[in-house]
Amino acid sequence: MSQIPVELVKLLIALAAIAAFVGLNGLVLVYLERKIAGHVQRRPGPFEVGPHGLLQPLADAVKLIGKQLFTPAGADKLLFWMAPVLSFFPVLLLFLPLPFGPTATGMEMNLGLLLILAFSGLNVLAICLAGWGSNNKWGILGAARGVAQSVAYEIPLLLSVLAIAFQTGSLNLSEIVQGQGGWPWQWNAFVQPLAFIIFFVSALGETNRAPFDLPEAESELTAGFHTEYSGMGFGMFFLAEYANMIVVCSVATALFLGGWQGPFFAGSWWFLLKVYVLLVVMIWLRWTYPRVRFDQLLNINWKWLMPLALLNLLITAFVTKLF
Amino acid sequence: MNVNPYLFLPELFQFLIIALLFVQTVGSEQMQEKVGVWLPIASAVGVLVAVVSVGQEGLVFNAAYRIDPLSQFFKAAIAVGFFVTVLNATRQPTLDKEKSSDYFLFLALSAWGLMLLASSVELITMYLALELSSYSLYAVIALRADSKGAAEAAIKYILFGAVATALALYGFSYILAGMHTTYLAELVQKTWTFEAAPMAVTGMALFLAGMFYKLALFPFHFWCPDVYEGASNETAAFVATLPKLGAVVILIRLAAMFKPGYDITTLLAVLGALSMTFGNLAALAQTDVKRILGYSSVAHAGYIMIGLVSGTPEGLAAASFYALAYVAMNLTCFWVVSRVAVDGRNLQLSDLDGLHKRAPALAFALAVGAFALVGLPPMAGFMGKLFLFSAGWNHGYNWLIIIAGINTAISIYYYLGLVRHAYTNDASDEVPMPDTSTFSYVGAAFLSILVLGLGLMPSDIFDFALQVGGIMP
């Protein structure tokens, strides 16, 4: 019975570390996004609070906490407040199986990939509840779009992940990372570029990032499903979105970019570096490309990504088995 | 995995039909409308194939799929039923033209699922095959253009079907918990008394509920008349017949485990008694022809129970035979219903008025079908009932047989109503003329001969059914 506390302590430490990681990176990403947006638009971005506006995210956080939480008239109060909580609810868990480094994994498990995919699905539910519960037409429209989009993009995402799984025969992220080498041509992205592209595009759709940010399209729906949220309610959605971005990029890194492996000095920094490169690309895309129309969005998915992903999977199966 | 393809000829052929239908349905619009040309011929060939492959035997797919006389018997029956329903559905007044290939695709899929079901000897496989056939059916029911009733029937059928499935799955889990296996061959060796295995017996009762739903046995019958009424005539002909075959074949395989006197057998008997009584009483009050047939099928599900509870090969064989006879009789009735309702409306009893004058062959077929359903000699229904009674007598459930006898008497009234309207009343002029084409007459004659033939010369079929019942797992 003496081992039980050891396991527990390990888990608690992992929990604390992950929570800290999420919080910190959330702040960093907020800053990064605003800065990159600024520079893409040829303006400096936040500059006042702290050096180069470094403390701006903190100030935002304090402001959000200090704002009143109000429920719109006629809203379903329970659903309305469940939504932001629910959107963040699974986030910490998603980090649990991620291999940050050779030994820095929250918990080794043989179905880690499946766990991430399964629990990230809860996000859709949060969007749905938020839109439905807030008794707002923008909200409901955003939610409808969000759900249709998220569920649609989930399938190519899964199929592209499956291509890797078929190739490696494992759903354990650590094993998948170990199966790749340090150099870029040893990465899965090199072996399966199509899967990587599909994964990345689908990930954009999944996280509601531009050019697929239809559910919260500012110019059409004010703020989509979280129109009615202010203060910390909005903050939670915001944080959850960034956390999801990190998860998605981490998974992409582990699956396709060799994870913590690098040409030299293999370790967590490679992992973080690759994740941040992907994140920056995501932000960059957002401020570069115009938003697609909703029918285009779905057509891209059903008429391009899906058949391609299926084809890719078929080829993968063929190649793994017959060569 | 070396599998002899000859084992699966009926299934493979049905699959080929499905594939062709699929090509057609995704093809150009001109292609889509040509279903009626080749499908009847193909399904006739399917009957041949199924008959030819009677006699194959084998156990494949990790012993989950068994080809034996029982399965081949029912596959042949399903092939025949499919052929007739396809013929029946070639002219569909209430179906959008562009959907006809979809319609047949679903029908073919459903029949295919039933064929698979006939061979399943493992609970999960059974579940899958059953659902495969059910889902196609759910979709087909709503395909009656602009019909509110059809939509309602479909939603009722599927929702309650899902509940029944859920119950069956709970039962499945209890069987697993109690008996630790899903293979019938192993299950059959266990003791199925309530004292010995309470959990598994409860589970089996629940699992049977899923089959009862397909069969429309008493507490799971409520969908039956509604669905028949809501669905188009041609669809109802399918729903009323083929799924029953699937349910019966599974029940036969499962019933082989039970001996008379077990709690579960008694449960079957009681449900059978309730089912026939309720079905017949409810049918008395109906005026819609399809509702009458719906309640009558509830009653007939009860009759089949007699064979299942007897616990003898004869009983199981009688149940098989009765199922076959039931399909033949019901198809006959539905053939007439579909031909008379040229505009695809729901027939009331009064719509049958004067049928003997307007379409004597149809009236005759209706009389044959209805009297066969009553169990009047020399039609198939009589022989079926006689076999059931003979097989069931003295195996502990004599009271069930007596109730069945009394029920036969009750049922006469409403079946006679069909004939009475067709033969003794004169038609009013507003009712549109029935379809009196050669095609319609030939079909009616074929089905009548089938029903009469099963009644007059049941020997061979029954002997085969007996051979089927004798080699149970």
Add this chain to the structure above:
Amino acid sequence: MQEVAYPVLTSLVFFPLLAAFGLFFFRGDNAVRIYSLVVSVIELALSYPLFAGFKLESAAFQFVERFSWVQKWGIEYYLGTDGISFLMVVLTIAVLPLCVLCSWTYITTRVKEFHFCLLFMTAACVGVFTALDLVLFYVFWEAMLIPMYLLIAVWGGPEKRYASLKFFLYTLAGSALLLVAIVAFRVAGGTFAIPELMEKTFSFGFQFWAFLALALAFAIKVPMFPFHTWLPAAHVQAPTAGSVILASVLLKMGTYGFLRFNLPLTPAASEYFAPAMIAISIAGIIYGGVVALGQDDVKKVIAYSSVGHMGFVTLGIFLFNMRGLEGALFQMLNHGITTGGLFMLIGVIYERSHSRDINDNLGLGKYMPGYMFFWGLFALSSFGFPGTNSFVGEILVFVGAFEHNPWVGALMVPGAMVAAAYMLRISLKLAWGRPSTWNNWSDINLREWTYLLVPAVFVLYIGLAPGLCFKVMDASLAKLSNDVQTKSKLVSIEDERPMEMAWNSLKNIVK
């Protein structure tokens, strides 16, 4: 066993059936009528080998044909006739041409279907009387329902819907349990063949329930007293030919069933129930007579009189002595002839007055002497006037009853008296009532003469010289009575208590 070179009984059963399908090749009502008449005469001719080859002294089944039908269950195609059924077969076949003749002008709509039903009916009835396999019997038994139903429902009177339904439901309801009983016999006795089942002895508990199941079916058909209500309705609404067949043939099936099944198969139970059956029979005789006395509708009078007459038959059957059985069988034959004749007469008058009410047909003696001659003859026969056929039957039943128990005999007397009363009342009015409605109706024509003369001849022939009939039936009846006497002793009633048995099985259900 086969006395004749070809299957006589099969040809008798299937010739009318095939001929019925031949009807569809004819056009024109008269062609159909003539064709049917020819068919019925050929059918009569086909029955000639029966007369020629029937062995009078033999109690065994004759003209036996036996083929396997459904091997597995031992269902056979098994035909044969003996002294009990022989007369019934002949009666059935003989009635057919009369029916065709008497509906020559009566039926004007859907003539082809009408004759189809008639021929079909005949085939089924011959089948019922000759079948020696329980299942085959049941097949014919049910098969005859449909044409009869149609005869009433299509060509019947104003209340035809009610009457036909009642007829159909009553009879089929009765036969539902018959099927169960048949199955039970198969399981208990191991075969469906009646002669072989007769050899077997069943336990009393089994006999008890089997008797009840059989008796319900047959009692409804006879019809015995509490189950008789369908009969007046059916008779009144049916067309003449329908009434004739109903009275002459169908009613006999019930009593034939008693003779053929209840007595030999369940002798002990028959004896157990005999007092009850006798009581019901007497109740039926008196009830039928009294009700008939109060009717104004001629057909109803005859219908209720049938209830009474059939009461004599069942009474005779359950007396368990030779006289009673002879009387019963005689009475079956006589009732067929006499009542058939009366119904035909009613049909004749109905075609003229379009009413069956006695008050619309008063005083015809003066204008239609030929008609009244026949009416008088059949009426006398109906209440058993000496010298007519019914007298022979009734007196035999009387003798048997007194032999059995004087009280039973004494109770029958008022029944016979009432019969005379209602028959005379109606005949008097018909013949000498104040003629108020006569409207130049012609007397009976040649066709009517023909079909009335035939039963009239038999009325007198049997009444005056019954010897031949006795010879036909005696051997079989003696064997039957002998069997019953011996076999009923084989099982003792006290050993098993059937009610308790039933209660136990009920308890098993609930458990």
Add this chain to the structure above:
Amino acid sequence: MVFTWLQLAIFLFLIGGLLFAGGPLILSAIIAPRAKGGDIGMPYECGMKPHGRAWNQFGISYYVYALLFLAFDVDVLYLFPVSVWYPHANGVEAFIEVAGFLSILALAIIYFWKKGVFTWPRKIS
């Protein structure tokens, strides 16, 4: 023990997520001001007074896509156990089976495509 460590970890992290999300909300609820009255509760429609209810029916096409998702997503689910087994299975047989499964999925896409489900917006008759 009924639970494995993995299950426990999942519970733990979910509770952690709950606290992480709930904490700031509760904090906010405590320290934030509470204004009342006026149009503070009015649903936001860019300054206009809301017209009608929000819970209306909307485009049926969204439903259709939800249906499609359900149909495909779970089928893809079956591939996960297969994927783990696949590289270790031997023979062409495994490939044929997987190819069969995938081609049925592909057929489904072809079917929907041909039936015009992917055409937006679509009138369902």
Add this chain to the structure above:
Amino acid sequence: MSPLLMYQLVALGLLAIGLFGIVWRKSLVGMLISVELMLNGAGLSIVASTQLTEAGSATGQIAALFVMGLAAAEATLVLAIIVVVAKRLKSAETDAVSRLKG
């Protein structure tokens, strides 16, 4: 109380909730959700039954997967039919779908 029993109590609870929902829910979608609850309860029960007894646990897992898959397919169909119902009857409430009677 054995672990199996606990799992099955939970599963039965789901069944009860589902049945309750089927009976009391006024909207078709609500009924669908209830049905799904029951099906998932069944899945849970199946997995528990194999995992905690000597039955092969793979059987239960496969069966549960099939249950999930078919439940999803069923949900798809139900939703599709609800759409049809809504189009034809202009309502997706249970009161609307009680025309067929007798």
